Amino acid sequence: MNKIRLENISMSFGEKIALDDINLExxxxxxxxxxxxxxAGKTTLLKVIAGLFKPKKGHIYIDEDKNITNFPPEARKIAFLPQNYALFPKKTVWENISFSPKIQKLPNANELIKEFLLMVHLTDRPDAYPHELSGGMKQRTALGRALATNFSIMLLDEPLRALDARLRLELRNELKSMVKDLGFTVFHVTHDQEEAFSLGDTIVILNQGRIQQIGKQEELYRNPINEFVASFLGEVNKQYSNIKVKTSSVHRDGFDYIANLENDVKIKLYSNKLFEIDQKILLIIKSESIKIITIKKENKPAIGIKKYDSNDNNIELKLNTEKSNWFKGTILQKYYLGKYTNIEVKTEGFSDNKGILTAKLSSRKAVKFEPEDIVWLQIKPEHILII
Structure with a gap:
């Protein structure tokens, strides 16, 4: 099998649309x-490919023109790992994993089974029955059984879901290496962004039965096509606005814009897309793209800000506004998340979320900020996505 192609796949359950015109090669x-x-329709899509559901509309092709839409599951030679494991309850771990190799009478079946037991960390439990296994062990047994089918297309429905964090990370790395070595084509379903980004050659983002965007990790993260994709792939701040000034950018291809916020506050934007004057837009600002600078601490200027009025007791900083947006605000809360800390700042101009912007800083840098601190938020125009 060289490739698999889905054309106009649609599926519904009564009045509920589960898949809507899915096209994927x-x-x-x-x-x-x-x-x-x-x-979103992720599991339904896998079941359609596996032959467990028949689509209401559309076709599935293997190897350019082999239409398998009406093939029963057993004729498709596609391995499917469901969320509920579907293990044989009266067979041991070894017997579950060896089921397909034995049926296919593979000459090196025992060696293959040993390899897959090692890969899924079950070499010490080959004689255990499913009822004797933890949820994570059952999941690893099901994964080993799917790998052992030796089918060139694999459908994995949340295969790492029941594993603890350490084992999930370890198995994640081994899984991709293993299937690459075997030359398998894999459809891997997950709701976990980190898991998706670490495993996928290509990411397909699905919502409400429709493909929202397909692309590489960095492309999706930096250039989301709509509000859903932007919000789903990270912590973002959102603000509706209107374009008021448009000029061709002097320093790069594209356009520089100025848009209105609340209370006549302006915000500078940049995009290589063309927007018109008075066009309503949605601004997406990723939390990690916001820099926080202290205005006042022990009567000294903020670190990194060299120009200030030393005669002003409040130390009003003279900020370079040519290349950045600066918004004055007050820190409301800090949320320690381990490696990172989220800081909520009440600021001027923003009306969405009650004027609160969330900045995501490394916890090392966030230590110096406390609730009630008055700060500047620096947001560069190129870090603001316009939708």
């Missing part, structure tokens, strides 16, 4: 991650 050996929230 995947080359042999690629690791595709289908990413989306619960209820």
């Amino acid at each position: 995947v080359e042999k050996g690629k690791y595709i991650v289908i990413l989306g929230p619960s209820g």
